[in-house]
Amino acid sequence: MPRLPRLQYENAIYHIVTRGDGRRRLFQDEGHYERFTDGLIEQVDRCGWSVIAFCWMPNHIRPSLSGTIQGFSVEDEGYYWNLSRYIHLDPGSGRKPLA
Numbered sequence: 001m002p003r004l005p006r007l008q009y010e011n012a013i014y015h016i017v018t019r020g021d022g023r024r025r026l027f028q029d030e031g032h033y034e035r036f037t038d039g040l041i042e043q044v045d046r047c048g049w050s051v052i053a054f055c056w057m058p059n060h061i062r063p064s065l066s067g068t069i070q071g072f073s074v075e076d077e078g079y080y081w082n083l084s085r086y087i088h089l090d091p092g093s094g095r096k097p098l099a
Contacts, residue, residue: 049065
């Protein structure tokens, strides 16, 4: 049975996380990061979203976006600031991904 659609709210902030299967790398070289960033920019422009913060790690991605999208809602200002801090500090605190 398919998952029910997530609730969406106009002008809400959403935090999206995608991880590589088994901590495997999503990005193999600088070109992968650039193409993924270009794709995010195109999608943001097309949908009218605002990017609050993002972090591309070798084995996962974490964008936080404002707008009407499928994702996890940031429910209050305290969580927003904790989330933003976490996204910005994540590159220095994670384990090395598997090849």
